Amino acid sequence: MRNALRNFLLYGDHLAILLYLGLLVTGNIMIRSATFGTKYAPLASRQMIWTGLAVGLFFLAVLIPYEIWLEYSYFIYIASIASLLAVLVIGHAVAGSRSWLYIGPLGFQPSEFAKVAAALASAAYIKGLPDKNVGVREMLVLAAIIGLPAALTFLQPDFGTATTFLPLGAAAFYFSKMPLTRILKWMGAGTVLLLVLFAIGWFTFFKPYQKERVLTFLNPSLDPRGAGYQVNQARIAVGSGELTGEGLYSGTQNRLNFLPAPHTDFIFGVVAEETGFLGSVAVLLAFFGLLSRFVVTIRDARDAEGRFLVLAALAVILYHVIINVGMVIGLLPTTGIPLPFLSYGGSFLMSMSLFVGLAVNVRTRRFAQ
Amino acid sequence: MKASSDRHLGPKLQFLIFALWTVFLVFTVRLFYLQILQGGYYHTLSENNYTRSVVLRSPRGKLLDRNGKIVCRNRISFSLVYDTDRGVSIGDTLAAIKRILGVTMTRAQVEEALHRSAVPHVAVLARDVPVSWLQKVEAHQIELKGLHMEMELRRNYPYGDLASHAIGYVGLLSPDEAKDMRLKDVDPFIEVGKTGVEKTANRLLMGTSGRRISQVNSLGREVDDPRLRLPGVGVVREPVPGRNIQLTIDMTLQTILEKAFGNETGSAIFMNPNTGQILAWVSLPNFDPNVISNTMTPAQWHKIADDPRHPLLDRPIQGAYPPGSTFKPFVALVGLEEGAINEKTTFFCPGYWKFGGHVFHCWKRGGHGAVNILTAIQNSCNVFFYHVGDLVGIDALAKWGRIFGLGQKTGVDLPGELSGILPSPEWKKSRGLGPWYPGETLPIAIGQGYLTVTPLQLLSFYATLATGGRRYQPLLIDRPPRLLSSVDISPRDLDIVKEGLWQVVNKAGTGTACRIPGLDVCAKTGTAQVVKASAGVNTYDLKKDERDHAWFAGFAPRKDPSVVFVVMVEHGGHGGNICAPIAKAGLEYLFYGKLPEGMTPEGKPKKEGGAESIPPQLQAGFSSGPGQSAPDDTRERKP
Secondary structure (H helix, E strand, C coil): CHHHHHHHHHHCCHHHHHHHHHHHHHHHHHHHHHHCCCCCCHHHHHHHHHHHHHHHHHHHHHHCCHHHHHHCHHHHHHHHHHHHHHHHHHCEEECCEEEEEEECCEEECHHHHHHHHHHHHHHHHHHHCCCCCCCHHHHHHHHHHHHHHHHHHHHCCCHHHHHCCHHHHHHHHHHCCCCHHHHHHHHHHHHHHHHHHHHHHHHCCCCHHHHHHHHHHHCHHHCCCCHHHHHHHHHHHHHHCCCCCCCCCCCHHHHCCCCCCCCCCCHHHHHHHHHHHHHHHHHHHHHHHHHHHHHHHHHHCCCHHHHHHHHHHHHHHHHHHHHHHHHHCCCCCCCCCCCCCCCCCHHHHHHHHHHHHHHHHHHHCCCCC | CCCHHHCCHHHHHHHHHHHHHHHHHHHHHHHHHHHHHCHHHHHHHHHHHHEEEEEECCCCCCEECCCCCEEEEEEEEEEEEEEHHHCCCHHHHHHHHHHHHCCCCCHHHHHHHHHHCCCCCEEEEECCCCCHHHHHHHHCCCCCCCEEEEEEEEEECCCCCCCHHHHCCEEECCHHHHHHCCCCCCCCCCEEECCHHHHHCHHHHHCECEEEEEEECCCCCECCCHHHCCCCCEEEECCECCCCEEECCCHHHHHHHHHHCCCCCEEEEEECCCCCEEEEEEEECCCCHHHHHHHCCHHHHHHHHCCCCCCCCCHHHHCCECCHHHHHHHHHHHHHHCCCCCCCCCEEECCEEEECCEEEECCCCCCCEEECHHHHHHHCCHHHHHHHHHHHHHHHHHHHHHHCCCCCCCCCCCCCCCCCECCCHHHHHHCCCCCCCHHHHHHHHCCCCCCEECHHHHHHHHHHHHHCCEEECCECECCCCCEEEECCCCHHHHHHHHHHHHHHHHCCCCCHHHCECCECCEEEEEEECCCHHHCCCCHHHCCHHHCCEEEEEEEECCCCCCEEEEEEECCCCCHHHHHHHHHHHHHHHHHHCCCCCCCCCCCCCCCCCCHHHCCCCHHHHCCCCCCCCCCCCHHHHCC
16 A cells, blocks of 8 residues: 555656546536525535545545456446446436435435446456457457446436446447557448437437427527527526636526526536636646546556556546537537536546546556566 | 557557547637627627516505595506516417416407507506416416516595596506607506596606616526625616695585486586686596596497497586576676676567577567666576677677687696687688678677587686686696786676676576575576577477586675586586586585585595406406507407
């Protein structure tokens, strides 16, 4: 353990940690502003407790050598699958989907931890491969490891969270021995396939509210008071921030409840309204700076499983950032995907912190032993 | 690269970095577009989101009678309001109203209400709705987002239809009125007087409305938590309440007179000649301003507007009638002042006078024999006044008429006053009726022919007689008297005419029905022909609407008169029969405090009509006052 601490202090990714902690602080301030004077006000203090726990988990993820994490990964994976199954049976329903599991007064979302578990299990699987090379056969195994918790999440039903397993699959694909050009071709083909699936889904299993969201994303003025309302109000919140913002606690869109779900899905709208263009770009810089550090870590990592682990973390966080920020600034349709480190939510904050912790862990131990 | 098997990762990581910062760039450009390029636009949108400009209505002033009795006050009422600015369509709103309030309304009704509103995007759908709607609308605010309830103060007239023409009624401010009055802070609930003192004193009664910028949340609910208060929110201008107005009317006298009329049509005015203060203003049939101002349905409106007896007509100033014999004292005065006659002048009345080939009748077939000015007034001899008219001529009559204010508005504080017709050769010529014939002067001399006066004009003449020449502006609102003119009349001539008028009542004259022991009443009866052929025919043999108009005008007491009055009953027959007792009832109250049988000293006001008495139909909310966009309601035309 002393060795681990020494390693961390000497070789840990200090910039990444700084950016991570900066985002956590920003998130807490923004949640306080978003809930101030509303019935959600106590959530701001609760988020501080979550943050404390998350930072604790983060250091756990950093200090315990990742080979030990990988050693226990199958156990962790099985436990998370079990909790996902439990959720389907005894889960607590919120807004129509059973995604919460309660242990005493503490509720958590197993699907969030399942992402980390799936990433760890996949890395462990890669570690066990003779040449640590991912081919077609290995891809199928990885798809199964990742697909099982995704499918269970989908059954809750929580379509939005289920899609957050996609970046893990994408990471595995990107990690395979396939050259970049072919991957890009496959990605092109995959996009076409997605569009086809989307078209099929449109006429089969998409719920009316989901269709409406897509339609009003394409044209918010179709229904300015209904589904287009959120899109419009979010856009007003972002735009009215102008260069320097209205000031913390002073965003009218946020404070007067025009901005939907300001402390969760639309927290970036609060950032944009209250801190303006400068604040929003600063937050984006922190995110992309952190993710760039991950790329550097992948380059410098000492083994394949470490590389995959960081790539998985990068993919999951990037996915959340793109989908969430894209939604708030009106580039993507409305979905229920939160913004890492900023949106309110304990389980989500902890799973994202675990990912960052594991990435820093890999960097800390980048030198061959 | 530590392991050869991972060599392929090199370009992938480069691509990854490239992809990451491409996404960053796209997001930043988008933020730049929204926040920097479009920032001002979105900033305005956000401001419009959370502020509402609220008009602070000023409560309308009360109306009191001369003794401080409340004639008009305010009561609390609730209205259902639809605001198109909240983005809910008419169709959705109608469906929600039907579902939640259980009331059916049509699109045409909503559009009509929008059209009529002084604020283009706000429609008052129903007024005086049950209080229970308040909870329903609040509870279903999400579904009824386009609707809200508004509390307003509405008029209540505790005396009902008493003195309704003097008091008037109110209606919602129309878009045109808002423009004409140059009102600053207008909302659809502002009521303005449409007739009566409500209209004349409207600006004083209204006060000035104020404005407040209120801060609302996304539900349109007001934010009153001071911690959430934003700059620029609050009262911009405080409202100034309307002033209470004291009327000069005595509601007890008013009650006595209106009762005395029974079912007759007509008018009566009592006034203090020394100040111009009007004590009673009777115009019958009347109307209930509570109905017209508040809950009138189109059907009710048509009932009033199409009534053949025209209850909305303010007869004392909007009825122009031939004054008949009540005009004779004027002719007598002109004759004396012009020196054409004196108190000794005598004419012989055989019952008619042949003039220019025509025969002009006296009302008494057998004639009055030799008459002087006193007996002529006392017995209302036509022939005597034919002679006087012929002697002074039309020009002198017209000249003195103008001096006494005939043919002109009196300037009373009421809207819509007529000026009547004071005929003269110039008047006839200007009307394209040809030259004046001397024979046309004779009917004028007995108050017939082209001559018409409003009851108030006649009152004003008698008031000038009473004061010995001082002519005051008639007032319904308690304010300092205003002398219009001083007519120079010789006291001697005045005494002769007054003596004649005294004899009408107190000797064997035509007005003995108004004799009051101890009070020297001076008055003149009048019976004005309505149908030409009725001359010489007993008026009571005619159909009711062809019968003569009955007049009775005078003042009391003879020395220093303090009350002047005119009573006029349409198609009432002889003024001495029908009008004199009405005037007597009024004078007995004024001078001796005597009340008619069955009347308690407190003229008891009618009960207040509260929100409970409102019919449940939503239609009742549409009060289409006549001053508003006319009762041509589209609903009426539909089968």
